[in-house]
Every structure is written in structure tokens, then in C-alpha cells.
Amino acid sequence: MTDFSDLLKADNQQPARSIHLIDAKSFDNWLASRPAPVRALVAAQKFKGLPHEHAILPGEHDNDWSVVAGVANREALGSWCLARLAETLPEGSYRLAEGSAGAAALGWLTAQYRFDRYRKDEAQAGARILLTGDVARIGQTVQLAQAVTLVRDLVNTPAADMGPPDLEAAVEKVGAAFGASVSTIRGDALEQGFPMIHAVGKAADKSFAPRLIELHWGDAALPRIAIVGKGICFDSGGLDIKPSAGMRIMKKDMGGAAHALALAQLIMGARLPVRLHLLIPAAENAIAGNAFRPGDILRTRKGLSVEIGNTDAEGRLVLGDALTRAGEEKPDLIVDFATLTGAARVAVGPDLPALFANDEALATDIAAAGTQVEDPTWRLPLWDGYADMLKSDVADINNAGDGGFAGAITAALFLKRFVPEGTPWLHLDTFAWRPASKPGRPKGGEALGLRAVFHLLQSRYGRSH
Incomplete structure (x- = not known):
């Protein structure tokens, strides 16, 4: 893993190359003030001051050079405006010639992420x-980059190496770093208390037995928050099997769990004054003679009966039992992350997690938090009028909506049945994957909505120093 702490340092006037930032409105004046040889060199590099462009400028001595880079607005740097630079510049130290990197430091770090677990590439110094300025921001930015990396690493790892026991080990590793307690219920022991988690995962190989992983941290007297993450380590679709194209990246179906664990790491790292309860229902939705079937009726921890309309709508089943468990502790807030529906991707695309909230103030706050940290979400309605789509003739509820309409909404309405009445709740239907690279954000596993929720929690609960 890249050592981000070595890539972001306080400026103590140590040797470093300068980066001059230019935007479209300042480019012409800047260029006109340069000597003719520099103007010619800039033209040869086809630099026009546009965002994510850069050019190398010569200095007065051998091996003396600096960088000019284009940004959208040099007075207000965004998270990703320096990311392309970080991806392309050679190793060494750099400083902005004017001002400080600020928010752009996060993109500088995440741009240098590499998933190298299965490659023999030589390590690069970066x-x-x-x-300059607020050096306290260094540790905070590094922690955010590490959390993003945790999500990316977990999601990018193939299912053979990221099954339920590996996810459990990841939780234990993070928990141990902060003195948290971790407990797990596995395999057939789930059948009585968490029957839906058991049903979804029982067809997997015994070494990949389903489990509910719980982490507790913080003073019990503090406000309690529950973070729940869908941990389907691979989703074949079950007996309603997916086509091969739909199964290709289903290693990412534990992306909700990756987000939940990364958020827990951020909460504990910042020592937020809360009582944290992390819950990850982990299972593989596999196919075998004992797999659950379309038409089966499952018991739930809450006592509701669920008819299985589609075995490929399994994520909401494991989350239902976990949400019930979370509610038993009477938390002030429940947040769940899940790679739950293709319908959400159709509605809002891969970059925007579909957001559902049962509390208007909470919905307003998370929207504002996402805007502030450039990690946007998009709210969809918890429209109770669609609850009829989940009706069953033989059970309390069906796990799959009728007719294919409003798939993300009906999935959220299913989950709502397992959230205690009156408990504020956020549900993020996140893709956890980037299908194409952007500066600072490579193709593959991605944290989407993570920073928004963390910023919300910081704003609501403050920080302990």
C-alpha cells in the first residue's frame, strides 16, 4: 500500500520544485509576461491553461525546472485539480508557488493509489x-486517503481472496488498531437469530460460510450510531442466476461493507465522541443443492415473513437482519451502504450514490455535506405509494418488486420495514466502482458517498482532540 504520509508533508522550506497554477482567465496575461523562449516551449507542449494540463518550464541552472498547471479556478482549488499532475510528474518534492494545496491534497494522494497485490511492478517513491498553512490538515487528509484506499483495495480484490472470512479478518485488523471489540456469528449458528443471512449464504462452501460481523467502539454513554454494510462477497444471482456479463464484476458486491468499514476507520481515527456499532452481514450468494429458491418463504430476525420473488435480490435480505440487530441497540442514527440495485445506476449513473432518508433534516444535511467535500449523493424518494409492489399473497412482504418499476425505491422500502420507527436512517445505494478512470480516481473499486457521510458525522457530533 502506498505510504500516503510520505507524500504529504509540511512545507519547512525544504528543496522542492515549484508548481504555478493558471486558469483560463489568467492564461493570456501570464503567457504574455513570459520571455520568448518560454512562450515557444509552452506552445511546443500545447499547454493552453486548461484544467489537468501542464507544461515544464526551464530554470536558470542545469536540472532546474518548474511546472505550470491549468486548473478550473486557481482561487478555489477542488479536490481533483492537481490529481493529473500527481499521476504524471516524476518522483520528488513539489510546492505551489502561490498559496497552499488545501482540498486538492486529497486528489494528489489518491491519484497515486496502486492496486499491486497481484503485480510485480517496481515500487515507486511517488x-x-x-x-503550507494549516498543517493539522495533513493528518486528516492522509486518513481520508487511507480510507479511500481501504475501500478500493477490498473491492478490487477477487472474491477467491475476499470471501466472508477475509472480510472478517479486515474488520478485525481495523478494530485491533483502535482497541475496538469484534465478534462474529458464523454458519449454522446464524439460523435462529439471523435466518435471512443464513439462507443467502448457506449454499457457499463451508470455508466461505456466512457470518454477521459486529464491531463496538467508544464510550457507551456517548450518542450511539450504527453503520451497516452489505457484504455479499460474490453474487452469482443464486438460482435466478445472472448472465456472465452481469457476474463479471460481482466481486464488488461487498462494496457496501468496504464503505462501512472505511467509515468506521475514519470515525475511530478521528476519535469522534460517539458509540460506534458496525455491522457487516457477509455471505456469498452461491448455487448448490441447498440454495434458497424463488418462492421460498424466509423467517427474519424481526419476525416478518419474506417471500422470495428473486434470489438475485439477496442484498436486502442480509441487510434486513442486520438493520434489525442495529435497531435493538436504540441508536441515534443508522447509516447503511449497499451495492443494492442496478436500478439506481440506471437512474443516477455510476458517480452518484442514490440516497434515501426517512428524516428531512438528515437528508438536507447529507446533501450539504456531499457538496462541501465534493462527494455528491442524489436523493430519491422513499415513496410509500410503491409499497404495494412488494406485496405477497402468502407472506408479509416479497423481496422483489412487481413489474420492474422503481427498483431502487422498492429496495429501499423493503429495508425501511426493518428500521425502527422514529430512528433517523440513511441508505446509500452506491456503485462502489468506477467504470472509467478520472484524475485521482482510477478504474475499479471506488469510495462513493464515504466522505460525505463522514463529513456529516463530523458536523453533527464534533471531534474529540
Whole structure:
């Protein structure tokens, strides 16, 4: 894993190359003020001051050079405006010639993420940015980059190496780093207390037995928050099997669990004054003679009966039992992350997690938090009028909506049945994957909505120093 702490340092006037930032409105004046040889060199590099472009400028001595880079607005740097630079510049130290990197430091770090678990590429030292001003921001930015990396690493790892026991080990590792307690219920022991988690995962190989992983951290007297993450480590679709194209990246179906664990790491790392309860229902939705079937009726921890309309709507089943367990502790807030529906991707695309909330103030706050940290979400309605789509003739509820309409909404309405009445709740139907690279955000596993929720929690609960 990249050592981000070495790539973001306080500026103590150590040797470093300068980066001059230019935007479209300042480019012409800047260029006109340069000597003719520099103007010619800039033209040869086809630099026009546009975002994510850069050019190398010569200095007065051998091996003396600096960088000019284009940004959208040099007065207000965004998270990703320096990311392309970090991806392309050679190793070494750099500083902005004017001002400080600020929010752009996060993109500088995440741009240098590499998933190298299965590659023999030589390790690279990376490009270091020096930060002036609020040096306390260095640790916070590094922690955010580490959390993003945790999500990416977990999601990018193939299912053979990221099954339920591996997810459990990941939770234990994070928990141990902060003195949290971790407990797990596995296999057939789930059948009585968590029957839906058991039903979804029982067809997997015994070594990949389903489990509910719980982490507790913080003073019990503090406000309690529950973070729940869908941990389907691979989703074949079950007996309603997916086509091969739909199964290709189903290693990412534990992306909700990856987000939940990364959020727990951020909460504990910042020592937020809360009582944290992390719950990850982990299972593989496999096919075998004992797999649950379309038409089966499952018991639930809450006591509701669920008719199985589609075995490929399994994520909401494991979340239902976990949400019930979370509610038993009477939390002030429940947040769940899940790669839950293709319908959400159709509605809002891969970059925007579909957001559902049962509390208007909470919905307003998370929207504002996402805007502030450039990690947007998009709210969809918890429209009770669609609850009839989940009706069953033989059970309390069906796990799959009738007719294919409003798939993300009906999935959220299913989950709502397992959230205690009156408990504020956020549900993020996140893709956890980037189908194409952007500066600072490579193709593959991605944290989407993570920073928004963490910023919300920081705003609501404050920080302990």
C-alpha cells in the first residue's frame, strides 16, 4: 500500500520544485509576461491553461525546472485539480508557488493509489506535495486517503481472496488498531437469530460460510450510531442466476461493507465522541443443492415473513437482519451502504450514490455535506405509494418488486420495514466502482458517498482532540 504520509508533508522550506497554477482567465496575461523562449516551449507542449494540463518550464541552472498547471479556478482549488499532475510528474518534492494545496491534497494522494497485490511492478517513491498553512490538515487528509484506499483495495480484490472470512479478518485488523471489540456469528449458528443471512449464504462452501460481523467502539454513554454494510462477497444471482456479463464484476458486491468499514476507520481515527456499532452481514450468494429458491418463504430476525420473488435480490435480505440487530441497540442514527440495485445506476449513473432518508433534516444535511467535500449523493424518494409492489399473497412482504418499476425505491422500502420507527436512517445505494478512470480516481473499486457521510458525522457530533 502506498505510504500516503510520505507524500504529504509540511512545507519547512525544504528543496522542492515549484508548481504555478493558471486558469483560463489568467492564461493570456501570464503567457504574455513570459520571455520568448518560454512562450515557444509552452506552445511546443500545447499547454493552453486548461484544467489537468501542464507544461515544464526551464530554470536558470542545469536540472532546474518548474511546472505550470491549468486548473478550473486557481482561487478555489477542488479536490481533483492537481490529481493529473500527481499521476504524471516524476518522483520528488513539489510546492505551489502561490498559496497552499488545501482540498486538492486529497486528489494528489489518491491519484497515486496502486492496486499491486497481484503485480510485480517496481515500487515507486511517488510525488510529494508540501503543504503550507494549516498543517493539522495533513493528518486528516492522509486518513481520508487511507480510507479511500481501504475501500478500493477490498473491492478490487477477487472474491477467491475476499470471501466472508477475509472480510472478517479486515474488520478485525481495523478494530485491533483502535482497541475496538469484534465478534462474529458464523454458519449454522446464524439460523435462529439471523435466518435471512443464513439462507443467502448457506449454499457457499463451508470455508466461505456466512457470518454477521459486529464491531463496538467508544464510550457507551456517548450518542450511539450504527453503520451497516452489505457484504455479499460474490453474487452469482443464486438460482435466478445472472448472465456472465452481469457476474463479471460481482466481486464488488461487498462494496457496501468496504464503505462501512472505511467509515468506521475514519470515525475511530478521528476519535469522534460517539458509540460506534458496525455491522457487516457477509455471505456469498452461491448455487448448490441447498440454495434458497424463488418462492421460498424466509423467517427474519424481526419476525416478518419474506417471500422470495428473486434470489438475485439477496442484498436486502442480509441487510434486513442486520438493520434489525442495529435497531435493538436504540441508536441515534443508522447509516447503511449497499451495492443494492442496478436500478439506481440506471437512474443516477455510476458517480452518484442514490440516497434515501426517512428524516428531512438528515437528508438536507447529507446533501450539504456531499457538496462541501465534493462527494455528491442524489436523493430519491422513499415513496410509500410503491409499497404495494412488494406485496405477497402468502407472506408479509416479497423481496422483489412487481413489474420492474422503481427498483431502487422498492429496495429501499423493503429495508425501511426493518428500521425502527422514529430512528433517523440513511441508505446509500452506491456503485462502489468506477467504470472509467478520472484524475485521482482510477478504474475499479471506488469510495462513493464515504466522505460525505463522514463529513456529516463530523458536523453533527464534533471531534474529540
